[in-house]
Amino acid sequence: AGLVTVGGGIGGTILYAKWDNKFRAAVENNVPYSDWLLGLALGPPSPKSGLPIKKQVRILEESLTSSAKATLQAIGAQEAALQAITRHTLKLKEAMEAEEKSAQWKDLEAALADRTGAVNDAETALSKANEALDSLKSVIDKSKGLKVSAVRPLVLAAEENLHNMVVDLDKVVTKVHSAESEAKIVSQYSELVNEAKQQFQREVSSLTPEIQANWKGLTGKLSSDDLNALIAHAHRRIDQLNRELAEQRVREQIHIDAALEQQKLEDQKALEKAVSTALQHIKEEARLEQERKLSELREVMEAEMRTQLRRQAAAHTDHVRDVLKVQEQELRVDAEQVLSSKMLEQETRYRQLSQEQLDNFTLDMNTAYARLKGMEEAIDSHVVAEEEARKAHQLWLSVEALNYTLKTANADIPTVPLEGAAQAVRDSCHDSDFALALSSALPEESLHRGVYSEASLRARFNSLRSLARRVALIDESHNSLYQYFLSYLQAALLFEEKQEAPPAQLCSEDLDPFKLLSYASYCLEHGDLELAAKLVNQLRGEARRVVEDWLTEARLTLETRQVVSLLSAYANAVGLGTTQAP
Amino acid sequence: MADEHGRKWDRCLADTAVKTVTGLGVGIMFSVLFFKRRTWPVSLGSGLGLGMGYANCQHDFRSPYLIHGRVVKDQ
Numbered sequence: 001a002g003l004v005t006v007g008g009g010i011g012g013t014i015l016y017a018k019w020d021n022k023f024r025a026a027v028e029n030n031v032p033y034s035d036w037l038l039g040l041a042l043g044p045p046s047p048k049s050g051l052p053i054k055k056q057v058r059i060l061e062e063s064l065t066s067s068a069k070a071t072l073q074a075i076g077a078q079e080a081a082l083q084a085i086t087r088h089t090l091k092l093k094e095a096m097e098a099e100e101k102s103a104q105w106k107d108l109e110a111a112l113a114d115r116t117g118a119v120n121d122a123e124t125a126l127s128k129a130n131e132a133l134d135s136l137k138s139v140i141d142k143s144k145g146l147k148v149s150a151v152r153p154l155v156l157a158a159e160e161n162l163h164n165m166v167v168d169l170d171k172v173v174t175k176v177h178s179a180e181s182e183a184k185i186v187s188q189y190s191e192l193v194n195e196a197k198q199q200f201q202r203e204v205s206s207l208t209p210e211i212q213a214n215w216k217g218l219t220g221k222l223s224s225d226d227l228n229a230l231i232a233h234a235h236r237r238i239d240q241l242n243r244e245l246a247e248q249r250v251r252e253q254i255h256i257d258a259a260l261e262q263q264k265l266e267d268q269k270a271l272e273k274a275v276s277t278a279l280q281h282i283k284e285e286a287r288l289e290q291e292r293k294l295s296e297l298r299e300v301m302e303a304e305m306r307t308q309l310r311r312q313a314a315a316h317t318d319h320v321r322d323v324l325k326v327q328e329q330e331l332r333v334d335a336e337q338v339l340s341s342k343m344l345e346q347e348t349r350y351r352q353l354s355q356e357q358l359d360n361f362t363l364d365m366n367t368a369y370a371r372l373k374g375m376e377e378a379i380d381s382h383v384v385a386e387e388e389a390r391k392a393h394q395l396w397l398s399v400e401a402l403n404y405t406l407k408t409a410n411a412d413i414p415t416v417p418l419e420g421a422a423q424a425v426r427d428s429c430h431d432s433d434f435a436l437a438l439s440s441a442l443p444e445e446s447l448h449r450g451v452y453s454e455a456s457l458r459a460r461f462n463s464l465r466s467l468a469r470r471v472a473l474i475d476e477s478h479n480s481l482y483q484y485f486l487s488y489l490q491a492a493l494l495f496e497e498k499q500e501a502p503p504a505q506l507c508s509e510d511l512d513p514f515k516l517l518s519y520a521s522y523c524l525e526h527g528d529l530e531l532a533a534k535l536v537n538q539l540r541g542e543a544r545r546v547v548e549d550w551l552t553e554a555r556l557t558l559e560t561r562q563v564v565s566l567l568s569a570y571a572n573a574v575g576l577g578t579t580q581a582p
Numbered sequence: 583m584a585d586e587h588g589r590k591w592d593r594c595l596a597d598t599a600v601k602t603v604t605g606l607g608v609g610i611m612f613s614v615l616f617f618k619r620r621t622w623p624v625s626l627g628s629g630l631g632l633g634m635g636y637a638n639c640q641h642d643f644r645s646p647y648l649i650h651g652r653v654v655k656d657q
Binding site: 467471474476479480481484545546 | 646
């Protein structure tokens with residue numbers, strides 16, 4: 001079991017290290033001999049792809065730029081060197097063709113110094129550029145090992161740039177080399193010429209040691225001997241040279257062949273070199289082209305794959321949409337069913353509840369209505385009762401007013417006309433026929449003129465009494481003046497009781513005017529106007545005529561009083577009837 | 583009504599007085615003019631006057647009892 005655990009642990013570690021390189025690096029760093037084990041199991045660790053891609057890209061770019069800079073610098077330096085070499089060569093040629101002058105030598109030396117300096121600079125720049133290019137190449141190789149597609153075009157571009165730079169550099173280098181070779185030829189030529197010149201000078205100096213080496217300024221200073229010697233030397237030299245020239249012409253072909261051979265060899269070498277470099281370049285180009293084509297193809301493939309995938313995705317979405325639609329339909333149908341059933345249930349419940357509510361409400365409303373009706377009726381009856389009471393009260397008030405008006409009679413003035421009060425009474429008793437009849441039974445005179453009070457009637461009666469006594473004997477048959485005289489005499493001589501209580505029944509004796517008058521006086525004094533009127537009614541003849549006025553007045557008063565008392569009794573009765581006992 | 587009695591008496595007396603005096607006057611006149619100052623026209627005149635007045639008064643007092651009839655033609 002322990003062995004299995006250990007073995008499992010190790011296997012797990014190995015698997016995880018295979019998957020995660022950082023972990024592998026950590027394990028290799030910390031655990032001894034683990035790198036051997038892991039290398040055995042998994043192979044060499046993959047390059048440090050733990051570096052983030054961006055960093056890698058940045059490194060790439062940096063190296064690219066630095067190498068480009070270095071290359072440019074190198075190219076520039078090479079060009080400068082080229083120019084210096086050509087300048088030097090030109091100067092050399094000029095110096096050779098023209099006369100020797102110290103200024104030209106100086107220029108030449110300066111040019112040579114320039115050339116050497118430029119060549120050195122070019123070499124250093126070239127070496128630097130090569131270094132940079134090498135580092136770029138290594139970086140490119142490293143980033144190729146990343147196998148990340150995003151870096152690939154950059155890598156490709158970097159490779160192309162590298163290739164271009166290498167090509168340019170090589171071109172410039174070849175140019176420089178050719179210039180150098182040309183310069184070498186020219187320098188060789190110039191050296192030869194210089195050598196010849198120096199030899200000639202030596203010869204000349206050996207011949208004429210006093211003369212200076214300056215040619216042109218020589219014309220005045222040479223003697224004829226010197227001149228002859230010089231000319232002889234010159235002729236000898238010319239002969240020598242001619243001979244050499246002939247020899248040279250003979251050996252020309254051989255020399256030319258040899259030179260051609262040499263040149264061929266050199267050309268071959270150069271050709272081979274150029275061919276190799278060109279081949280390399282072309283290979284490089286081809287590789288780059290291939291890579292480019294590959295990347296393009298990959299892009300195209302990827303694009304196509306993307307479109308296909310998109311198509312597929314679209315197809316998938318369509319399919320999914322259709323399926324979803326179908327599902328939606330099904331679900332909708334189900335849901336609607338459920339919904340409708342639930343709704344139905346709810347509706348029935350709701351209807352039930354509302355019906356219940358309605359019934360309850362109707363019931364309540366009915367009860368309320370019944371109660372309301374009852375209350376209304378009670379109130380109405382109450383109102384009616386109140387109305388009745390009010391009317392009765394009003395009637396009573398008006399009757400009281402009427403009654404009161406009867407009291408307004410002063411000593412001799414009748415009351416105010418009872419019309420107003422009677423009208424009030426009539427107004428306040430519309431619905432009572434009895435009262436109406438009564439109120440219309442009031443005598444006209446009382447309504448328009450008013451009635452006399454009992455006191456006034458009494459007073460009047462007293463004055464009337466004497467008159468009645470005086471004409472007591474006069475009637476229809478006895479009405480001459482003599483009778484008048486006799487009746488006056490009787491009145492003067494006859495004395496009766498001022499007041500005498502009337503008996504319950506009148507006999508014939510009591511019909512004597514004097515007696516009647518005394519009875520009436522008594523009645524009046526005791527407030528019984530009715531009896532007085534009755535008694536006075538028994539008078540006959542002239543006495544009757546004399547008291548007729550008074551009698552009508554008394555009758556009026558009595559009538560009015562009767563009616564009013566009846567009305568008041570009625571009003572009281574009605575009032576009592578309508579009064580609600582508390 | 584009671585006042586009428588009094589009024590009647592006033593009228594009566596005034597009337598009688600006037601008649602008597604008028605008769606007296608006429609009598610005096612007659613007696614002076616036609617009957618050579620005899621006393622009998624004076625007394626006659628005054629008596630006439632008095633009598634007329636008395637009769638008037640009585641008639642006046644009887645007036646309520648006098649019934650005035652009218653002839654109604656039967657048709």
